[in-house]
Amino acid sequence: MAPQGDPILEVRDLVKHFPLTQGIVMKRQIGAIKAVDGVSFDLRRGETLGVVGESGCGKSTLAKLLMALEKPTSGSVKVNGELVDVHKGSNLKRFRRNIQMVMQDPYTSLNPRMTVGDIIGEPYEIHTEVAPKGDRRKKVQDLLEVVGLNPDHINRYPHQFSGGQRQRIGIARGLALQPEIIICDEPVSALDVSIQAQVINLLERLQSEFGLAYIFIAHDLSVVRHISDRVAVMYLGKIVEIGKDTEIYDKPSHPYTQALLSAVPVPDPEGRETRERIILQGDPPSPANPPSGCRFRTRCWKAQEICAVEEPLLQIRPGTDHESACHFAEVHDVVHAS
Amino acid sequence: MKNPSVDTHLLPADSGTIGTEPLLAVDNLHVEFSTRQGVARAVNGVSYALNAGETLAVLGESGSGKSVTAQAIMGILDMPPARIPKGEIRFRGTDLLQLSEAQRSQIRGQQIAMIFQDALSALNPVFTVGWQIAEMFRVHKGMSKKAAYAKAVELMDRVRIPAAKQRVNDYPHQFSGGMRQRIMIAMSIALDPEVLIADEPTTALDVTVQAQIMELLAELQRESNMGLILITHDLGVVADVADKIAVMYGGRIVENAPVHDIYRNAAHPYTKGLLESIPRVDMKGQELYAIKGLPPNLLDMPTGCAFHPRCPFRQDDCVTDVPALHEISGTRSSACHYWREVLDGTAG
Numbered sequence: 133m134a135p136q137g138d139p140i141l142e143v144r145d146l147v148k149h150f151p152l153t154q155g156i157v158m159k160r161q162i163g164a165i166k167a168v169d170g171v172s173f174d175l176r177r178g179e180t181l182g183v184v185g186e187s188g189c190g191k192s193t194l195a196k197l198l199m200a201l202e203k204p205t206s207g208s209v210k211v212n213g214e215l216v217d218v219h220k221g222s223n224l225k226r227f228r229r230n231i232q233m234v235m236q237d238p239y240t241s242l243n244p245r246m247t248v249g250d251i252i253g254e255p256y257e258i259h260t261e262v263a264p265k266g267d268r269r270k271k272v273q274d275l276l277e278v279v280g281l282n283p284d285h286i287n288r289y290p291h292q293f294s295g296g297q298r299q300r301i302g303i304a305r306g307l308a309l310q311p312e313i314i315i316c317d318e319p320v321s322a323l324d325v326s327i328q329a330q331v332i333n334l335l336e337r338l339q340s341e342f343g344l345a346y347i348f349i350a351h352d353l354s355v356v357r358h359i360s361d362r363v364a365v366m367y368l369g370k371i372v373e374i375g376k377d378t379e380i381y382d383k384p385s386h387p388y389t390q391a392l393l394s395a396v397p398v399p400d401p402e403g404r405e406t407r408e409r410i411i412l413q414g415d416p417p418s419p420a421n422p423p424s425g426c427r428f429r430t431r432c433w434k435a436q437e438i439c440a441v442e443e444p445l446l447q448i449r450p451g452t453d454h455e456s457a458c459h460f461a462e463v464h465d466v467v468h469a470s
Numbered sequence: 471m472k473n474p475s476v477d478t479h480l481l482p483a484d485s486g487t488i489g490t491e492p493l494l495a496v497d498n499l500h501v502e503f504s505t506r507q508g509v510a511r512a513v514n515g516v517s518y519a520l521n522a523g524e525t526l527a528v529l530g531e532s533g534s535g536k537s538v539t540a541q542a543i544m545g546i547l548d549m550p551p552a553r554i555p556k557g558e559i560r561f562r563g564t565d566l567l568q569l570s571e572a573q574r575s576q577i578r579g580q581q582i583a584m585i586f587q588d589a590l591s592a593l594n595p596v597f598t599v600g601w602q603i604a605e606m607f608r609v610h611k612g613m614s615k616k617a618a619y620a621k622a623v624e625l626m627d628r629v630r631i632p633a634a635k636q637r638v639n640d641y642p643h644q645f646s647g648g649m650r651q652r653i654m655i656a657m658s659i660a661l662d663p664e665v666l667i668a669d670e671p672t673t674a675l676d677v678t679v680q681a682q683i684m685e686l687l688a689e690l691q692r693e694s695n696m697g698l699i700l701i702t703h704d705l706g707v708v709a710d711v712a713d714k715i716a717v718m719y720g721g722r723i724v725e726n727a728p729v730h731d732i733y734r735n736a737a738h739p740y741t742k743g744l745l746e747s748i749p750r751v752d753m754k755g756q757e758l759y760a761i762k763g764l765p766p767n768l769l770d771m772p773t774g775c776a777f778h779p780r781c782p783f784r785q786d787d788c789v790t791d792v793p794a795l796h797e798i799s800g801t802r803s804s805a806c807h808y809w810r811e812v813l814d815g816t817a818g
Contacts, residue, residue, distance in 0.1 A: 294765075
């Protein structure tokens with residue numbers, strides 16, 4: 133289903149700082165981990181936004197903020213044009229019904245002491261209006277069928293299923309409340325290669341069936357490309373480049389995106405000797421003390437004086453057609469260049 | 471049985487091969503584990519060979535037996551519960567399985583070394599990294615503490631850890647994931663091994679760091695002409711660095727081939743399925759090809775070909791007869807009854 137209409141999710145200048153404190157009795161704040169530091173984007177109905185970046189760039193904190201599992205330091209999240217107020221319980225409950233999550237690890241995210249029926253049906257305990265008590269078992273069985281599991285297995289326990297099947301259980305739980313948005317945090321990275329494709333196909337089928345919008349967080353760039361309509365690249369708590377999948381993959385303009393794409397091993401040995409590869413030196417700096425100006429400048433080969441002084445804004449740069457946060461943004465096709 | 475009292479110091483160490491014998495040869499290896507539920511046959515007759523300077527990628531999913539084979543080569547399987555009922559592992563012509571534990575520990579680390587997947591749990595958290603690298607020299611070479619430390623700093627430089635002199639007294643938790651993996655590599659190459667086994671060395675790392683580590687490994691390999699066994703499930707990494715590939719499924723090798731051949735045209739339905747399930751640019755918006763079903767249960771292996779319940783080209787004899795590893799050419803083989811049809815694309 134093609135993405136359509138007004139944005140279903142609007143995120144503006146979202147910030148999350150985790151305080152670093154010193155002392156036990158006289159606690160004082162000595163700094164902050166700037167996990168998410170000013171992130172803005174829109175998501176439309178039926179659209180998939182891929183979020184990529186290295187570990188520690190704030191992808192998962194962003195997911196928690198969107199789920200309202202963490203309170204943002206500042207910034208706003210609007211769902212269907214309505215502001216999410218994390219301090220108001222009734223507002224939060226309504227909002228949470230509409231936005232659900234699929235977790236990374238299907239082994240630890242399912243309670244081993246609950247049957248599959250109880251796990252998938254648990255959301256109905258909180259949101260009783262979705263399914264009256266008598267209907268629940270039937271609803272859970274329908275959900276099992278939707279995700280390709282046998283409805284007769286409703287009384288089994290998670291350990292009786294394989295990794296791919298457990299991930300399907302996690303997806304069924306996410307669907308239980310008929311949300312409009314599902315956040316998938318690394319949904320296939322714990323699965324075997326031959327199982328990953330099955331789960332990706334399931335997610336795509338569910339999207340077209342129910343018109344779901346996905347935030348798809350992953351580090352596997354080829355999977356993100358396959359499923360996403362738009363892609364956001366994050367580095368140290370900020371989006372450094374955002375655009376349509378073709379814009380990001382074929383015409384990346386931020387040096388970090390170019391380095392990230394060129395580091396992905398191509399599953400084809402032809403021409404491997406001549407392939408261009410940008411190898412970044414070192415590790416990302418600490419988010420507690422990010423570099424001044426552009427955060428990527430300490431690892432960037434294009435860095436000039438201005439990069440240390442002035443922070444580049446996320447905007448459309450000359451010669452490109454999508455937003456990029458680099459003073460020297462320049463389209464460079466790293467994937468197809470030889 | 472051969473005379474087991476072979477002194478490893480007398481093994482010829484000058485040439486890459488002895489006659490036609492490769493540097494390392496695994497021959498019809500079987501490994502099984504006794505569990506409460508029964509015997510799990512993790513490795514069922516695996517054979518592969520490695521020459522000096524060569525990179526062999528062992529590709530497979532979890533439970534395919536790729537790591538167990540590596541652990542058998544290193545001699546670090548817990549026995550029991552593991553048992554090696556059959557097979558040979560020849561290093562420079564000597565069957566390692568016939569050596570005593572003392573002789574094997576001479577080879578382990580000195581001539582065959584290993585890098586593990588998760589560097590944080592493979593390193594000891596209560597000793598400094600310098601101590602752990604220096605241990606290799608103290609134990610194997612009888613060096614003094616001071617000389618061993620100097621060597622450790624040298625090695626940390628060689629794997630490009632910045633400010634090695636200052637960082638030699640740091641503990642593993644003070645390093646990032648990529649740096650920890652470099653320390654693991656430093657330990658494994660400390661004694662100039664001839665064979666290096668890397669078990670998923672970059673799986674836990676980001677792609678940018680993965681690129682750094684793979685580049686480092688390739689460089690070290692060029693310098694010392696090591697044979698490298700790279701165990702992985704990542705088809706991208708394999709395409710980047712491997713010379714030849716052994717694909718494992720259900721404890722067997724299903725396909726053996728030079729890297730270019732396999733990506734051009736797979737000769738086994740499992741390999742073919744894996745390659746087709748990679749998301750491709752021109753396949754955007756379409757359903758991905760997915761191999762149906764689940765990997766086999768080692769306690770209850772399917773009859774005949776282990777892949778038959780998932781195979782799109784299955785015929786009646788696949789259910790009853792275990793396919794042999796058919797030779798396709800001098801360097802290529804496939805364990806499929808219908809490899810010709812799979813290669814031509816006329817199968818099924």
